[in-house]
Amino acid sequence: MEDVLVVKNLKTQFFIYEGVVKALEDVSFSVGKGEVLGIVGETGCGKSVTAYSITRLIPDPPGRIVGGEVKLGNLDLMRNIKDEARFIQKKRIKIKHNYKVIRNNELFFNTIRGKYISMIFQEPMAALNPVYTVEDQIAETLLLHNRTRLLKIMKSASNHLSELERWKDGGDIDIFDDELGEEIDKIKKTARGAESIKFHQDLLIEGARGFSKKMQKYEEMLKKSIERDELEDRLLTDPNPATQQEIIKRLAKESKKINLIKMSKQMKRNKKDPLLIEARRESFSLLESVDIPNPRGVLKSYPHELSGGMLQRVTISIALANNPKVLIADEPTTALDVTVQAQILKLLRDLQDAIGTSIILITHDLGVIAETCNRVAVMYAGNIVEMAEVKELFRNPKHPYTIGLLQSIPRVDDPNKTLKTIPGNVPNLINPPQGCRFHPRCPFVFDRCRVEKPVSIEVSKGHTVECHLFSGKVNAE
Amino acid sequence: MTANANSASSNLARALRTKFQSFAKTFYFYTRSPIATIGLIIVLFYVLVAIFGPIVLGGNPWRMTQYLSYHGQYIYNIPQPPSRYFPFGTTFEGYDIFNGVVKAARIDLMVAAIVVLSGALIGTFLGSIAGYKGGLTGEVIMRVTDIFLSIPSLVLAIAFLVIFSRTLNVMVLALIVIWWPTYTRIVRGQVLSVRELKYVEASVAAGSSSIRTVLKHIIPNSIYPIFVQVSLDFGNVILTMAALFFLGVGFAGYWTPEWGNIISIATTFSSGIPAITHYWWTVVIPALAILILVVSLNLMGDGLRDVTDPRLRR
Amino acid sequence: MSKVLIDAVGLRKYFPIKGGVTGRTLGYVYAVDDVNIKIYKGETVGLVGESGCGKTTLGRVLLDLAEPTAGVLFYNPEDSVSSKVSELYKNLKTNKPSELKKEEKKLVEEAKKADVYRNKKRNREFRKKVQIVFQDPVSSLDPRMLIKDIIAEPILINGIPTEDGKRKKIKGDELLNYIREMIGEMGLNEDHLFRFPHEFSGGQRQRIAIARAISIRPEFLVLDEPTSALDVSVQAQILSLLEHLQQKYEMTYLFITHNLAVIRAVSDRVIVMYLGKVVEVSRTDDLFENPIHPYTQALLSAIPVPDPERKRNIVVLSGDVPSPANPPAGCRFHTRCRFAEEICTKEEPKLEEIKEGHTAACHFAREIISGQKKPAPAPTFST
Known part of the structure; x- marks a missing residue:
């Protein structure tokens, strides 16, 4: 399958009073033509930051894309990201912006956004101009x-x-x-x-x-x-x-x-x-x-005269007006009721069949993922910890976090399932845990997890995991 | 958990430390804006002058009228340019501008502080009643407020001073009457939005009485815009006071050290514009004293607004 | 069956829509319209519906946080009210007070004494027995108070229950120790007491909010979407915490949510609301396996299931929820219903017991469950 969008080692940070929030840490993935890629994760895991980084909509200050590559066709959208600002290391990191470069990049991105990459947001009311x-x-x-x-x-x-x-x-x-x-x-x-x-x-x-x-x-x-x-x-x-x-x-x-x-x-x-x-x-x-x-x-x-579901349809029509190559849908149904959610998801699927745009669907709802996506990336604390075909991921989850996540969802169709919890909280990304960022909450943690950051390992075709549990096995084989 | 962590004093210390940390953070954001910091420094300088100036300086600005010559110079009536002995010069009738300007700081700042703080106090009280209780009480309070707001403030103050007497007390009273309605409005608006928040409802659900809810939750959470308004109004009060003196309805005679009054001495005794342009320091120096303070207060107010609005914190 | 804890009869809450220069009332938002529910001691009742269906308003009215336009609320009615009284009240809207018979008048007086809304003394007692946890963990904690002060607030007002059934007020170190003990139970530690709310994550704030609610040991706790703003892994933590607390302190829960999966996991009985009306009440398993009301059916089918290999038929409801300010005549669901016929547009269906312990408000409830009535060709699709 031809890749429409390739993201490599994307790194975004927020420079705030308390310190530097390492929101994205080497995020890499690709979206194939006509594919629906789901990105799932909890609040603060960086899934929305990923979307906003790709479209360069991160508010600056405090956010900056620090490095990485986003390839749309042959063009690297982040090609001169390093020229935009210098970092001066003092007691706090100071940022010196090069506004000329930023302005030019902004002009150039205006041709990309809306035409090649477009977005749907969570709050359709806020995404449309009320006047x-x-x-x-x-x-x-x-x-x-x-x-x-x-x-x-x-x-x-x-x-x-x-x-x-x-x-x-x-x-x-x-x-x-x-x-x-x-x-x-x-x-x-x-x-x-x-x-x-x-x-x-x-x-x-x-x-x-x-x-x-x-x-x-x-x-x-x-x-x-x-x-x-x-x-x-x-x-x-x-x-x-x-x-x-x-x-x-x-x-x-x-x-x-x-x-x-x-x-x-x-x-x-x-x-x-x-x-x-x-x-x-x-x-x-x-x-x-x-x-x-x-x-x-x-x-x-005017937007206020329409209901939430209707507004989301309008934003979808705007997003798809120019047949973009990639459509990023950031929690498109979170603010809607389930019955309307069903309508909107059906619509997205139908439209995708009709025009063949690739979709990146960002959501925290694994149910939505299961019903809409071809492939899933699971994010945790700024990393993609697991990526697989949707059936493979649900049938055969590998990363302890994915397993925990799947076990903690209450199910309508399964009354006897006991809810398991992942102990602890999402880590603070200013001082993220050393090594694997999931290790403080991981039931299988061992010494290596605490010091060494795991790399992405392909456990089966198209199924990659960032976890030391599997690196050993692959090495042994 | 250690045993001495339980003692009451260490708990108080911990609570205070947390509150101080949150203040330190706010202060950091404030100092991020250099302009606001400059404003704060200048205002602090004025406050110091107001406190210590009259103590250090002593004497009267108008004592010069008693001597025909001073340090060998003829000074009576003709303004003297700034010199070694009169750093800001003298104005008509031999009034020492430096002495006057320094002493005026105390009177001006004090009047402004009394007016603004009492205005804020009255406004918070009435505004929170109007906002939280609503209904007929709220309606009556707001309509009265509207009536006061609809009368031009300067006219109201002049009327007060003319009808009662031209004393300091009446002027303060007049200015308070002018200023409370603004605060009532602001506080009411804030209270209306804060009272819809869930923690207020949680407090009601816990059985808290209206008074307790207002004092514990609503006022502390709606008071920040007041701080900003206070810092901005400080300057406005001084300007209004100067205007009243300039119009000749100030209190108690010509010699009161008040910035507006020092200007008005120059305008009353001089023979028209050519004289004032010739003796420029008689007007410019007290005017500068007002200008610098008012601008700094405004800068400070803007800075305060930025830090109290979390959306503007970056 | 256990004792009735709360009996709400004919509850209505209409919000006036004001407009014009003079602020006259142009109409009403019918947020809660003629709701009769009973909540039994020790159970967890799920209240489910889409946004704007009035479920949050019902929760607030049940706690007397909003004054109802009409209706009565009996707390612990079996101790103070005969069943006759509540029967009478159910039918009272058709009778004018002047037409009441003597003995009925007596019953009305009796009811007034037992009604939480009308009897101030009873209301004060009621406050000490009920608490609420809100959805939004950001706005439900006062940003300018330390956590210890937030949790202490209800205790300072109401005191804590002692063993002999009375309440005592505590202060100072005793209070702090009490809070410390409780916060440990919530899975937070003592360090957290001296911080401000904004330093906590959503899950932790919700724990604090729960700690505040149960600090006075209430009998009845309304949970208004307590996990909707949280992530699934945190949601599971909070749900299990709530379950543990319920067992320990013998509380009754009203669990308000739009998430049916959560309802299935936690509740014993479910109330389904649509546009201010209760459309179906049932035991949880019965509701999920054999939903009767067409709305419940559609709602259940629309929930995405986290299992890509499971094929299911989704009933896609056409259109949106109508405005509660202008609800459709007759059955309020008829504009979106697949089974709607002429009678639905005219006559409002009554909540009837269709099966044992399973009531629904639909003209064709029996026909639908027996399969006699087929839906109009509807936009169903499978995944």
């Missing part, structure tokens, strides 16, 4: 990252205006072989009822008219946007770091030129702007694809 309508917020991400597609559809629609009008009048439509054809196929498949199809038709025709009126301007825009897309794609595929550097510089320069606020204001004024109309149609179609009843009403509503 904008749902439509504005979905359209924003489309306008930012997906202009090429929107313009292509509009262009094709303006070429086929007469056919579209015939379609609207009740006639049938021939399938075109470009973007518009695909889109019409999709509309026919996903649209619910005649009213929904009419909405699509109206907007397509209106947009096409707008496009043909100022053909030249939009053609120009399309050309530029295609160029930019090509640049971005080259960035991910080109193996040469020097070329990457150059492309990043060019992208950053262009990003500075685009004034998003100005752009959106201009477009708002020009209600007939085909880009805006198409973004609205696309938002509508996205909401339909996440099974929202009455998508037209939802488009016009």
Whole structure:
């Protein structure tokens, strides 16, 4: 399986009053194409920090990614992380930021986030802006990252205006072989009822008219946007770091030129702007694809008017708007009720089947993991202690922590199971235990655990464990 | 567990140590901001001047009016520029500015402290009743507060001073009347949010009476914004007082060492703006004394707000 | 069967929605609507439902932390109230006081004396017998108090029970030793007493909160989602601690949670709530094996099971929970129910005993368990 995202030795620390919190300690994993990787662990084990580190959303100060590699295609997202800041060792560690590098990285990451990697958060209410309508917020991400597609559809629609009008009048439509054809196929498949199809038709025709009126301007825009897309794609595929550097510089320069606020204001004024109309149609179609009843009403509503489950559907539609390579879902169902959780998990699975995005699902609920994921990584105190296929992990857990975790879950389906507990508490990561970080709570602890940090060992195919119990066996074999 | 760990005094010491540690942490965050630290140092300097200045200096600022010459110089009525003998110069009527400014620190800071602290006390009392009890009592308190807030504060103070008498006591009273409503508002807002917290409910569930709950849980947890407001208002009181003196409704005569009053001496006795610009030190020096203190108090208040708001702690 | 400890009759709690300039009441949130429950001595009752179903409000009303809009609460009713009284109260909403007969009036007077809400003296006694543990271990401990002061608070107010059944107040070293003993039992050590709450992890804070609650040796403890904010391994620790404490101090628990797996692990009986109404009450095993109410069925099927090889049918409920401010007419579940028919939209089902010890509020309860009634084609799917 082709790996979409490879994380190697990721190390994140938080510099706070009490000391340095070693939140992530050499975290490594990879996500295959179309795979759902679950990351499970308790509070403070670093699962969310992992997600935020990958997308560079760690608040700084106090957090900093200290080292490691995150490869998206051929591009290392952390390539100049060490240039961003210097550490001065005094009584407390002082950080000297290099703001120029940070600003440039930020500009470059704006092209990655939302387009190649997107995120769903635990609190959908907090993830959406309360002063904008749902439509504005979905359209924003489309306008930012997906202009090429929107313009292509509009262009094709303006070429086929007469056919579209015939379609609207009740006639049938021939399938075109470009973007518009695909889109019409999709509309026919996903649209619910005649009213929904009419909405699509109206907007397509209106947009096409707008496009043909100022053909030249939009053609120009399309050309530029295609160029930019090509640049971005080259960035991910080109193996040469020097070329990457150059492309990043060019992208950053262009990003500075685009004034998003100005752009959106201009477009708002020009209600007939085909880009805006198409973004609205696309938002509508996205909401339909996440099974929202009455998508037209939802488009016009503000986040506080919707329920938690509905909002999470909206954030999912935003996250998937640009067909990202990786979707990171950080506890997407924790704030929801079980019946709604079941809906959302079903939706995520269906969408994943349909568009093939890789998903990193972060949760503390092993039940959710068991039902949704292909592979699982178990985290403890900033380390991935065990990683395996989901069936293998549940059938044959190896790490003492995983075993303890599985035994401590109350089960609905098994009344006679006695709950076992893992003694002790999660360690303080400012002064984590020496050697294996789990050793103070481990029932199988022996001397080596207290001094030496275990390395990852493959016990069977695709099943790795960080535990000294198994290193001995492998050595003996 | 050792036997002497049980003794009452060591337990008290442990409790105190924990509280001190938490204070030390807050102080560390405070000193992280250099500007706030500078503000604190300047304010402390003013406090020291207010305590020891009058003791060290002695004499009256206006004793100069009694002599026509001093150290061989003719001083009566014409302002003298800063010199060896008058570090800040003298103002009209032979008033020694240095002496006046130093002595004013005590009066200004004392009045500000009395006003702000009593305002805070009244505000905390009324605000916590209004917030916790709510209902009609709360409504009445808040409406009265609104009425006081709706009258321009300076006008209210002038009215007080003119109607009663122009003495120090009346001025303090007038300023307290101006200041309590702000605190009532702040405390009420805080109490409204704190009383919804679970530990308050736990205390109620434990059978605690309303008074006990308010004193033990609600006030200690809603008082921090008050500290910030106190430090900010300190400066405001001094400014208001200066304004009252400047408008000529201060208390007790021309010679009171008060910063605003020293300025007003210059403005009353001089023959218009050219004279003041010529004798610039008569206005600028007392004004600077006010300015530096008020700015430092504001810096200190900002710093305090930052450390008491955990979200801003980094 | 053991004695009834708490008998709540016709409890209602409506929160007014105020609006407009004058702050008039625009409507009500029907958080708890006509709930009748009995809790027996020594048992653990699970109260389960989704967010907004009124389970937390019910817990608060049961402890008199919120004043009910209507209803009565008898504590230890078998000592003071005849069953006639509570029977009468159950039907009282249909009778106007003026229409009451003489002997009924007498019963009403009797009930008032026994009612926790109306009798102040009884209420004061009640306070010493009941305690609560909250969900959020962060906000349930006063951040400006030392742990020892937090735990000492209920003792200072209520005293501790002595062997002869009275209460005595303790102070100073005696108090500290008492707290020290108790905190040892909670799995904390004496060092922790002189710290502030923010220095503790969630699990430890919850232990402190439990220590505070049981410090006055209550008879009845409401646990409002005590483990929802905790990790599973810590949750297991807390659950076993609670079980140990229950046996040692002979407490009765009302365990409020949305997590059915926890309910199954700890409780003897389960009450299921939906939108302010009790929809099903049953012994735990019976409920999990043979749920009657369609809502309970859906709820049970929606819980993810930590076993990837287990295939199961999930009943996906369409839509969201309606707003409790504007609950649907008739059966409140009919908007999402697979079995709903016309009668469900009009008539409210009563809580009836379907099997022994198993009551449910559904018009078609008997048909559903006998399999006569088939659900409408619903979006079930298997994993």
